[in-house]
Amino acid sequence: MNEQKRKRPNLLLLGIDSLRRDHMSCYGYSRLTTPHLDRFSREGVLFERHYSPSIPTTPGYASMLTGMDCFGTDVVALRHGGPLGNHVKTLAELLGEQGYNTTCVGFSGNPSARGFGTYLDYEAWLPDETGRCPKAENLNAVTLPELRRLAADEKPFFLFLRHMDPHSPYLPPKPFERIFYGGNEKDPDNRSLEPVLAFKPFAEYFASWFPEGVTDSEYIDAQYDGAVAYMDASIQALFALLEELGIVEETLVVVTSDHGETLNEHDCYYDHHGLYESNLQVPLLIRYPGKLPAGRKVSSPTQIKDIMPTILELLGIETGLSFDGRSLLPLVRGEAYVPESEMYITECTWMRKHGWRTPEWKLIVALEPDLHFKPAVELYNIVRDPLERHNLAEREPDVVKLLTARMEAHIASREKATGRINPMYTNLNWHGLGAGPFASSQQAYDSMQIRSASSARKLQAKEAK
Numbered sequence: 001m002n003e004q005k006r007k008r009p010n011l012l013l014l015g016i017d018s019l020r021r022d023h024m025s026c027y028g029y030s031r032l033t034t035p036h037l038d039r040f041s042r043e044g045v046l047f048e049r050h051y052s053p054s055i056p057t058t059p060g061y062a063s064m065l066t067g068m069d070c071f072g073t074d075v076v077a078l079r080h081g082g083p084l085g086n087h088v089k090t091l092a093e094l095l096g097e098q099g100y101n102t103t104c105v106g107f108s109g110n111p112s113a114r115g116f117g118t119y120l121d122y123e124a125w126l127p128d129e130t131g132r133c134p135k136a137e138n139l140n141a142v143t144l145p146e147l148r149r150l151a152a153d154e155k156p157f158f159l160f161l162r163h164m165d166p167h168s169p170y171l172p173p174k175p176f177e178r179i180f181y182g183g184n185e186k187d188p189d190n191r192s193l194e195p196v197l198a199f200k201p202f203a204e205y206f207a208s209w210f211p212e213g214v215t216d217s218e219y220i221d222a223q224y225d226g227a228v229a230y231m232d233a234s235i236q237a238l239f240a241l242l243e244e245l246g247i248v249e250e251t252l253v254v255v256t257s258d259h260g261e262t263l264n265e266h267d268c269y270y271d272h273h274g275l276y277e278s279n280l281q282v283p284l285l286i287r288y289p290g291k292l293p294a295g296r297k298v299s300s301p302t303q304i305k306d307i308m309p310t311i312l313e314l315l316g317i318e319t320g321l322s323f324d325g326r327s328l329l330p331l332v333r334g335e336a337y338v339p340e341s342e343m344y345i346t347e348c349t350w351m352r353k354h355g356w357r358t359p360e361w362k363l364i365v366a367l368e369p370d371l372h373f374k375p376a377v378e379l380y381n382i383v384r385d386p387l388e389r390h391n392l393a394e395r396e397p398d399v400v401k402l403l404t405a406r407m408e409a410h411i412a413s414r415e416k417a418t419g420r421i422n423p424m425y426t427n428l429n430w431h432g433l434g435a436g437p438f439a440s441s442q443q444a445y446d447s448m449q450i451r452s453a454s455s456a457r458k459l460q461a462k463e464a465k
Contacts, residue, residue: 008100008156008316009250009251009288009315010151010159010250011095011100011158011159011251011252011315012159012242012251013158013160013253013254013256013311014235014238014256015061015162015163015256015257016163016165016231016256017163017164017166017167017258017259018168018260018261019163019228019231019257019260019283020260020261020278020281020282021050021281021282021283022278023225024037026041026046026283027046027048027283031180033228033229034228034229034232035232036232036236036239037232037235037285040239040253040255040285040287042294042295043289043294044286044288045285045286045292045293045296045298045332046283046284046296046298047283047284047297047298047302047328048297048298049281050256050282050283050284050301050302051280051281051282051301051304051343051357052257052259052279053280053303053304053346054069054070054075054345054346054347055259055346055348055349056258056279057078057272058075058078058079058080058110058111059075059076059077059080059346060257060258060259061107061110061112061258062075062080062111063304064304064307065090065092065112066084066088066308067305067306067307067308067309067321067324068088068305068323068324068325069303069324069344069414071324071414071415071420071422072323073088074418074420075111075112075423076348076424076427076430077348077349077430078349078430079429079431079432081427081429082111083111083114084114089321090113090114090115091308091311092113092114092115092116092158093114094312094319094321095315095317098317099156100155100156100157101150101155101157102115102116102117102157102158103116103120103158103160104116104119104160104162105119105120105121105122105139105159105161105162106120106122106124106161107119107160107162108120108121116160118146121142122135122138122141122142123135124164130173132171132177133169133171133173134173135163135164135171135227136165136230136231136234139163139164139234140238143161143238144237144241147159147238147241147242147245148241151245161238163231163235165227165228165231165234166228166231166261167261168261168271169208169209170223170224170227170270172227172229173230176226177222177223177226179226179229180222180225180229181218181219181222181226184216185211185214186213186214187215187216188215190216191215192215192217192218193214193216193220195267196220196264197210199267200445200446200449201371201450202269202450204449204450205449206270217263217264220263220264235255239253248289249290251288252287252311252314252315253286253287253288254285254286254307255284255285255286256282256284256285256304256307257282258282259272259279259280259282260272260277260279260280262274262276262278263278265278265387266278267374271350275345275346275355275362275364276388277362277382280345282304284307286310286314288314291314292332293332296332298328298331298332300339301339301341302339303340305324305325306325306326306327307325308323308325309323309325309326309328310325310327310328313327313329341358341359342356342357342358342406343356343357344356344407344410344411344414345357345362348424348427348430350370350371350431351366351370351372351374352368352424352427353365353367353370354367354424356404356406356407359382359383360381360382361380361381362382362388363400363403363404363407364377364379364380365404365407367424367425367437368438368444369438369439369440369441369443369444370438370441370444371441371447372441373441374441375391377393377400378391378393379393379399379400379403431447
């Protein structure tokens with residue numbers, strides 16, 4: 001390969017779906033779930049307080065791949081209707097215009113994945129003959145040959161991977177299904193999964209992948225951790241190939257997630273809905289040898305919308321575009337930088353809610369009744385109650401009033417800046433049922449159901465636009 005013709009560095013962006021940072025050992029988790037990413041983080045920069053404020057997948061990736069917030073993308077719902085608006089430009093579109101070869105693996109058809117030159121898919125939902133789903137190996141089977149092909153071309157490349165291992169169904173292959181669990185998952189005296197299996201909207205889905213006879217919720221939690229460890233081991237094959245190809249020094253690698261995951265918590269059972277910390281807290285690791293310091297940790301809060309501006313500055317690309325996010329390189333360099341310490345948070349997965357998060361408080365407001373029969377207003381002191389178990393809304397009305405005013409002021413400001421109504425107010429068919437808002441929690445409970453892994457996959461598989 002003639003290195004003189006390579007004008008810009010390559011970009012490898014790993015979007016690890018449903019990966020919560022507090023279950024990664026590089027972020028201090030007690031289980032050794034990410035030994036390879038731990039080493040990777042020591043070779044680059046780790047952002048300690050990175051957030052994805054708009055749940056779930058579609059708005060999360062829309063923000064990651066455009067540098068815009070939900071007002072800027074106009075995307076808030078999993079089942080987003082129509083394509084991504086033409087008022088934004090995706091990272092793939094921009095890099096394609098800059099002469100990059102662009103490939104997307106595992107995200108074909110979603111409106112947030114617009115603009116790639118090549119789309120490749122792999123099996124990331126259904127189990128094989130062993131009853132397990134080797135998602136990461138399936139991804140590697142199509143990605144490693146593609147990485148070789150891209151590296152052999154004189155053009156720089158942008159390779160985007162959507163890893164699915166931490167996303168349910170949690171079905172890591174052996175030995176990962178038991179590396180964090182040594183008990184009896186079928187103990188008849190253990191009743192911890194009873195409320196999970198009794199939750200009608202998800203009951204059929206859980207039955208389709210929970211091993212028959214399992215009673216212990218800690219076993220299912222351990223499957224999530226095993227899936228993270230399996231994903232980590234498989235990612236090492238990508239890093240090894242970068243070394244074999246001799247392109248480590250010229251490849252910017254970014255590891256992050258679209259959102260976190262809720263395990264057996266908050267009655268939201270093994271999914272990523274609810275505006276709790278487990279869903280908002282995601283990892284961000286960036287390595288670019290010679291351009292970024294090794295072993296640097298950034299403690300200031302950052303958001304998913306900051307990823308694209310950061311990437312573009314590292315690639316040396318000036319676009320003239322305005323982003324809602326900002327490059328994080330001043331933080332890395334220790335320069336003056338005023339972080340956004342408060343943020344607007346939204347969710348349109350199985351509930352339509354929004355809220356306001358400060359370093360101390362979390363306000364969650366329902367825009368319609370939810371399928372969990374939760375109160376319309378929730379308030380948590382996330383410093384004193386980091387697990388968000390004590391709703392203080394009735395005890396702290398002044399705090400609710402203050403945070404509501406801040407949230408509404410932010411909404412008004414962003415509506416004025418974009419010239420569009422808050423998408424949380426306009427996406428009334430967010431559930432895809434062809435009807436308006438739910439009138440009651442009972443109606444939501446009876447209407448919203450996942451029936452199988454195939455059904456879950458169809459929720460995210462859109463017709464390509």
